[in-house]
Amino acid sequence: MKWNEIIKNNKLLPDLINVILGIAVIVLFVLVILMPSNYVIMALLMIVAGVMNLSNGFRKARVNGQKGIGMFFGIVGFVLIAFGLYYLRIAFA
Numbered sequence: 001m002k003w004n005e006i007i008k009n010n011k012l013l014p015d016l017i018n019v020i021l022g023i024a025v026i027v028l029f030v031l032v033i034l035m036p037s038n039y040v041i042m043a044l045l046m047i048v049a050g051v052m053n054l055s056n057g058f059r060k061a062r063v064n065g066q067k068g069i070g071m072f073f074g075i076v077g078f079v080l081i082a083f084g085l086y087y088l089r090i091a092f093a
Contacts, residue, residue, distance in 0.1 A: 035062065046087060054073070055077075056073050
């Protein structure tokens with residue numbers, strides 16, 4: 001079996017995207033700790049974390065018993081993206 005077929009048959013694309021976003025969050029977090037005065041990296045960290053929360057929220061919202069937690073993840077993701085864009089505006093000001 002090819003990798004594309006395995007991913008498609010088992011519906012692993014959202015999980016694969018979350019793994020990639022999680023690795024990006026870890027790398028950006030380490031960079032924020034090493035360079036705390038760099039607002040661009042902080043903004044990117046918040047935006048990537050927000051996108052990750054939104055994707056988890058959409059996945060949870062599709063499950064019948066977990067619509068409330070899915071909405072919560074979506075709202076938190078939206079707030080994180082908004083803060084990230086605010087930090088990005090500060091970084092380029």
